[in-house]
Amino acid sequence: MTVSAIRACLPLLILAVTSVAVMIGIAIQRNHRATVVISLAGLALSFFSLWTAYSEAPAQITSLLVIDQYALLYMGFLLAASSAVVLLAFPYLENRSEHKEEFYLLAILATVGSMVLAASSHMASFFLGLELLSISLYALISYPRTQDLPLEAGIKYLVLAASSSAFLLFGLALIYIAQGTMEFRRMAGFSMDSAGGFAYLAGLVLVVTGIGFKLAVVPFHLWTPDVYQGAPVPVTAFVATVSKGGVFAFLLRWLRAGGAPSEPVTLILGIIAIASMLVGNLLALRQTNIKRLLAYSSIAHMGYFLVAVVAGGALGKAAATYYLVAYITTILGAFGCLLALGNGAVETETFDDVRGLLWRRPVLASVFTAMILSLAGIPLTAGFLGKFYVLAAGASATAWLLVVVLIISSTIGLVYYLRIIVAMFADSEGTAEEVKASRLGIGPSLVLALLTLGLVVLGVYPGPLWNGIRAAAAALG
Amino acid sequence: MLIAFYFAALIAVLTTAIAITRRHAVHALLYLIVSLLAVAVVFYIIGAPFLAALELIIDAGAIMVLFLFVIMMLNIGERATEVETTWLKPAVWAGPSALATVLIAELILVAVTSGSSAAPMHVVTPKEIGVSLFGPYAIAVELVSLLLMAGLVGAYHLGRRAVREEEQFGTGTDARRAVFGRDAVHAGSDRTSHAA
Amino acid sequence: MLFTLGLIGLLTRRNLIFTLMSVEVMLNASGLAFVAGSYQWGRPDGQIMFLFILAMAAAEVSVGLALFLQFHRRHPALDSDTASEMRG
Amino acid sequence: MVLLWLVLVPLIGGILSLLSDRRPQACRWIAMAATCIDLLLTVALWIGAPVRQSRWLYELDYNWIPQFGIRFHLAMDGLSLALVLLTFFLGLMAVLASWTEIQERVGFFHFNLLWILAGIIGVFLAVDLFLFYLFWELMLVPMYFLIGIWGHGRKIYAAIKFFIFTQLSGLLMLAAIVTLAIIHQQSRGAYSFDYESLLNTPLSQGTARLLMLGFFAAFAVKLPAFPFHTWLPDAHSEAPTAGSVILAGLLLKTGAYGFIRFVLPLFPGPAYEFAPLMMTLGVIGVLYGAFMATAQHDLKRLVAYTSVSHMGFVLIGVFAGNQTALTGAFLQMISHGISTGALFILAGALQQRMHTREIGQMGGLWSTMPALSGAGMFFVMASVGLPALGDFVGEFLVLLGAYRAHVGVTVLATLGIIAATLYGLKITRQVFQGPNRHNWRLPDLAAREWVIVAPMMLGLLWLGLHPQPFINMFQQLSERPQSVAALQIERR
Known part of the structure; x- marks a missing residue:
């Protein structure tokens, strides 16, 4: 390992060291606040070391990792999202009786896994990053291990994720058998017609299955609603942002590194995209639990991403990335609001819980409304510009079917987003007993404020970020 | 050689099929172990003796014992004793042990004949694995260590009893500690075996 | 072949221990495939991959079993059908 | 810079009134001040309009x-100037009309109201298509709240x-x-959403048709043209008074504006091709709206259907393909905004007094509320198209222009005017005149309501008797894009 290589993967190293530090800290003395401080410090240090790494980019670290502008950009998003989750989780965990500290340890490990995904250029690192992420998530999802719902969610996730990993591995193995290499770069020149073409194809399909599971797209979406509902809110936010973000970063790079997206994969992804958009939105219509609703809507959102991915080209990649950033910001904000609404013991879940919210806690309700509007893709929010870029990507690739489905399904989506808003604006006279509003801590308030700001900035003035994304996408090749 | 390969593979498939159709968890587990043994033999035959050993030690050994522990722990209670008596019947052990014997015989056969085998075969030695593990795959090894750490922490957190739970699972503690001890040992063995 | 069997096991058995075992079989099958690939190309990569799979399987199983233990304390049946309080 | 302020003032006013939610009276004054300021600004712009050199009177980029x-x-030209003027005029009226009607969450109500106005102004002023879409959406969300929270x-x-x-x-x-932007990028090498550069984008016949249908969808729903009108009666009748006024008076105009501003100049070819279809839709709208109106029992629903009818005229006028009809459509837009807005305000006033909108429950109101009934009669007559009032001029010019384009259409549309007298008579007979069977004893117009009704009456009279300033505003201050497009249609 040369010095420059170390500098290049400094963000990863720092975070890994942080996880060890947190563990040692826990071993010495359990102190919730100190653990949070260490974790945040680690995340922040790692974030700032991105610039150090940037000076070395692009760097190929052995054959496993490639630290280029693209990877660093995604790492930045992931780190930011992870920090937000940590800040949001603090008051949530503060009110619980069990051990709290391991949460941060696991969250940091999962973030490392996700970052490795963003930078991986080799099957082994991809697989290990993914597993690091999943295994941390199993434990995180069932973190309140004495309650039924989280346990159930954790078991469901475990069983399905483990089998999807097996699928993925088998697919990777088939590709390996067909090609004899595990580096993505070297796979590019492989042609379908040569020997092992069938194994390669089967392997591709299996890999797409595995990735599809992590992204929770139809037809691999079955776990999503249960996990979203069952897991504690910070973890749900984590699953929705850091986990999906990492896998998504990988997907883009993989398609890119394997040459132009090969025909069958694009076709499969296109079908998946359409199915996800429609199924996600239609099923979301029937939900009364907000967390489940957001789960189904996330399925639909993944469908929108895939539209940009399928569209391909420089515009498609950049659009997908922008959409991801917008989505991360928004969904973090939405879950942050849900967190702020609950008071530790009770989680806010149903429409009834938010009924008349506007008149009880106007500021929070406004923030939540902004988040929902962004999810729905109403102008002046990040979500709109994301959707705009995706639409532009789809139109420039003349994928008309996808564009039309996108339009129709996002109109369907409006119906249930509006239902949430309507519930918030309805009269609260019906629910006479006022939920005792817990005071928001400084951390969550800060996060929510920043997220709202980000939402508006992304929605109104996307120029700088868009430039960065374009550059990063260009670095991808 | 080829016959031996297919024979071992056949046993692997057969025992797996039996394993997943058994009603009793312990029976299934026993057959599964035999299946893993068969896979280990296959590894040996196709030139990965080091992996064959690892498969034996870790997969068939550690992980399966982990399963066994948990299955046993789950049955702690009133009906545990009578269930346990049925487990220990010789009939249960007959099938797996017979198959295992066959495998061992085959392994010995292969080991004896392999020296004289005509087919030139690339055998990946432990040294070769070690070199590439700490060469190009050094980062991956670090990742594995993080992975194991995550597993450890997660299992520790989830397995811990709830603070205010009744003491009815009193005997479980030691066993669980053993489980995690095993995990740690396993992690250690993984690392040390890399060094080999 | 092993992989398919594992898959069948996964789909048919409801008992959680069995599901986990089936997953184990599937992982093992993938590992076998990697080793076979390594054999075919005469390179150690596949075998190293198998090592990683082994490690990951161990971690996964330990977390999974811990989860099941916890679950068992609440629902002694250990049947994944009882785990359906939430609408699927 | 003034243009920016036109948009900003309502936005800022909205936020201010939201902040002063605790004191309802303050919110109302803030809202009124904001609309007044903008109204005065617009008038100043009108008076100070420079002699036209470029396409736009005022511009901000x-x-x-x-x-x-x-x-x-x-950017602003004569067309948008007139519509902006109308917007603030009706906005002011809407604020005044909801002075007593809205008692709950006053701050938030006015916030929504002002933001809708800002959105509408933006739609009328934006000449970047992306910006245009943005404002187009900005109108929707507050409108949604307006109907959803304060509706009936x-x-x-x-x-x-x-x-x-x-x-x-x-x-x-x-x-x-x-x-469109992507096609522009492919042919010119750079993305652009700017109106003027997109005007010159070369389009193949098929693409132009498809794209036009995309625009058409949005504008036809807003207008609303015949098959897309079903949202309108529901939205209009359930909305609070101010909401109905803005919906009928302004939101519908954005659809017509879109046709004139974007569809005709951007896609002259397809617009010409589709013109017969559009005019047919317009005629159907005229007749269908009028007959449906006659069959309604709900006063607000009735007025809502008259809007469908009137906007049918606008559609005919836009696609008739000559300057006369286009001018007629323009005048119709303005005067319909005022007359229908006034009718909704009166219907709202009746509802506030009688707590019903059923026409069957009314009758003989003349005896108890002569002033209100008189005003009602006035606006009904305007809506029916009585000479000397605004609507008449518009409809007359539309028919005159349409006659040149297509005789059959004109004849059928004229039938629509006759049908209009039917519903006009229905309102008059069943609401204001006839026996007072239910013995209503109700207060007549209050001073505040006079303040609303009187300017609207004056406005209609002005439009009816001396429409020349407005025609000038339309034809001279903004002649180029519209008339060019129209002439293009004529020439082919």
């Missing part, structure tokens, strides 16, 4: 998202229906806009 060629580009009856249903119709069509338009 900033870079916004350069990567996509998106600019913050506002099945307000949620009406609000959602309104939202979904407009949003779906809006997204289609967005897709068309994006495609």
